Every structure is written in structure tokens, then in C-alpha cells.
Amino acid sequence: MATRTAVTLSVEERVAWITLVDVGRRNSTNEVLVEQLTQACAAVRADRGVHAVVLRAEGPVFSAGGDLDSLGTRPADPTAVYRGFAALAALPVPTLAAVHGPTIGAGVNFILPCDVVVAGRSATFDPRFLDLAIHPGGGHLWRLEQRLGRQGAAALILFGESISAAEAQRCGLIWKCVADDDLLEVVSAMAARAAGRPRELVRRTKSVLSLSRALTEPAMAASLEQVAQDWSVRQPDHAEAVRRVRDGVRRVR
Template sequence: MEAALTTQHADNPAGTGEPGALVTVEHTGGVAILRLDDPKRRNALSPAMSSALAGAVDTALAAGAGAMVLTASPPVFCSGGSLDDLISPVVPLRDSYAGFQRLADAPVPTIAAVAGAAIGAGVNLPLACDVVLATPSASFDPRFLDVGIHPGGGHLWRLAGRVGEQGAAALVLCGDRLTGEEAAAAGLAWRCVDDDDLLETALVLARRAAGRPRDLVIRTKSTLRAGRAVTSPAQAAELELAAQEWSVTRPGYTEHLIELRDRLRSRGRG
């Protein structure tokens, strides 16, 4: 990881706070690292944590981050909703998902780096990200029904999109759980990597995304999302054509191609 990091703290929706805040934001090479930092409470997704995460996403975007990496202080990635908060709610259920939803709505690429357990609503956090990396020590355990609550926040839809309806049924209805290696094999995670390599692997992907034209990356991610509602190859082609036609009219497009062509020719490849 690069030596120079700029660190901010987020413990409220505005994304400001003092050391010891629930979520920290580090900036490196155009990438924001969002770290859940409440290990004593197993990074529980309390209303305060959810609010802090929403603020951290806003902080990262305001700073111009081209990509975000979500990680957590060990040993637990996120233990999900607090039982105390479920017994005596301090905010409506809808509001308890503010952080997860802000992450899911981020216009730039997001990468979850999961080590340790993601439990219950904590599984929503990696599901909200575009790419999930896990370690062998990671586990994904929805466990909503074990505490007598229906999954929320679009959990079933996002989970089925990664592992299929059968996988979602096995995990949610039947109480199965996946290790990091099993998650990668099932499609819930993109790769399973060693614990020591997790953050750097995530940063390699994030830096590549952040190093590309921001407007083009944002439009491409938007098209990828919009494709979920497409029902035919013809619709998909039209959706992508509109974005592609936009991309070739962007300022600097022709100059970039000329520079690329000349560089390849100088290497004997053009």
C-alpha cells in the first residue's frame, strides 16, 4: 500500500468526527478506504454505524475518490444488527439501512475486502459493493430468520443475483453459511485471497478503476446497473449503444486515441 495516506473520520451523516469514530476514511491514489472501526462491538450495524458509513461514503465522494474499498477492523467484518436495537428500535427499519444504501448507490466502483464473519445485515455490506474479495477466514452467514426477522434492504434480491435462487434459499431459508473459499466458488465473492494480501489486492483493482476517466467509469457502472432490467439482447445493445455514442463525443476522446495509436506504433504494435 502507498506510504502516504490521508485519514478522515466519520461518525455522523456529515462525515466529520474525532479519532475513535465508527468509520475512518483514508485516501490513497484516488481511492478511498472506508474502514468499519468498532471492533469491541464486532462492527455491529447499529444506527450510529449505519449513519457513520453513509457519512463516510459522502466524504469519499466529496473528496473526488474514483473508487472505494470497504474493509473492517478485525476480528469480525460486521456482526449485523444489534439485538438491543432490534428489541428497542431507535430509528425505523428503513433508516437503519442508510449506510448500506448509500454504498449501494455510489456512482464509482466499490470493492468489499472481507476478512472474518459477515453476519445477518452485515452481509448486506459486501452485497452492496460491485466486487467482493474474501479471505479463507471470511464467512457469510445471513442468519436473519434465526433472530426472527425477515431479511431487509434488498438482501434476497442482491443475494440471488450473486448465488442464484437456490443459493439464496440455502443460505437464508436453510441456515447455510459460506466460507471465503466457498463464497468465491459460488459467485458471492470474486476471489478468495490470503489475509495478508486482501487489502493490497483490493487496492490494485480500485486504483485501476480510479485511474480511468471518471465520467466514463461512472457511465459504464450506470449502464451495468441498468442492464439488470433489460430482458432481451436487442434492449441490451440499444442501452449500450446510447452510452457508447456518448463516450465517443467526450472531450479529449480523439486525442486519447491518437496518443494511444502513436504509443503502440512506437513499440511496433500498431
């Protein structure tokens, strides 16, 4: 029997669209979806024509989290369910999540590895791990605290708070809350801006941004950035960008 399609991948104008389409299973973190998400991320990494990635979902639920068919049983490899999230986190180009509807339990792990999250007003975020008497996994607590701080992570996980898209924007879990009808338009415009910039410069900037998390001294961060900046000003893209700006100033005059 053929494996169902749980994830699709398309590339348009240097933007890769990874779409969760396992609607019948409410885009749960089941084995088929996780494997196809991992494969999609591998394809993106191999395609030098991709400059940015958008993660989105079909159906009324962005993700219902853990797969009900597998909950309650001990898998042979308990880390396998998190491979798709790790693959998202490892993508070297900018990643953007476009979220609508409920995002529940382990489904929140889909958005946490993404660089930026934009949500429609229908979106809600409810980790709900402890309600099922299961400890969060896959780096969920670490990534959540990176976004919300310790108090925010504790509120959602320990105290069982769930939040709307508007509340998620206020506390920093997402970047922007927009009308559902505007979601894809807003995300497309943001992805196009990222994709329109020099690919290697954007990749390196994202890498430095990630490395900076581990630094504790401003001087260390400045040194790391200086190496990258020195590299960037020697690239042809820099000279071309300066030329465009100068031409624009001359035309204004």
C-alpha cells in the same frame, strides 16, 4: 459525551477508503456506525477527486450483523438501519469490498451493494436472519439472489447454510478469494486500475450496468449501450487513449 468513531474515511490517489472501526461492537449495524457510514458515503459523492471506493473493516470480525443492544425492540424507524447500505449502493463510482473474518446476519448487507467483493481466506458468510426469527431486510434477498441465483439465496437464508470464502467464490457471492496477507495488496491494485480510468466514463458505465438489470430484451440493452458509446467516442479521453495505443504500436515496430 463525544460520539465514538465507528467509521473512518481517507482518500489516497483517487481511492476512498471507508473503514469500519467499531471493533468494540464488532462492527455491528448499530445506529452510530450506520449514521457515520451514510455520512462517509455523502462525502465521497461530493468529492469529484474520488474515482473508486474500498470498504474494509478493522478487528477480527468484518461485521457481526445486528446490534445486540437493539435486537428485540421495535425501533421508531425500522428502515434507519439500512441507510448506510443504501448509501453504498447509490455511490456512482466503482465500489470494492475487502472482507476478512466472519460476516454475519445483516453484516452481509455491507458487501451486497458493492460492485465487487474480494475476501481473505479467513472470511465466512452466514446470513443467519431466520435463526433470530427475523425476516431479512434492506433488499437483502433481492441482492443475494442477484449474486447467487434463487437456489443459492434459498440455501443461505431458508436452509441456514454458511459458506467459506473459497465456497463464496465458487458460487459467485464474491469475486476472488486470496490469502489474508495479500488482501489489501490485491484490493489496492484493483482499485487503482478503476481509479486510473476516466471518471465520467467509469461512472456512466456503472450506471448503464445497473440500468441493464431491469431490461429483458437484448435490443433494449444494445440501444442503451449505444447511446453511452456514442457519447464516449466524442470525449477527449477517447482520442488521447487511441493516441497512446498508436504510439505504443509504433514503438514496438
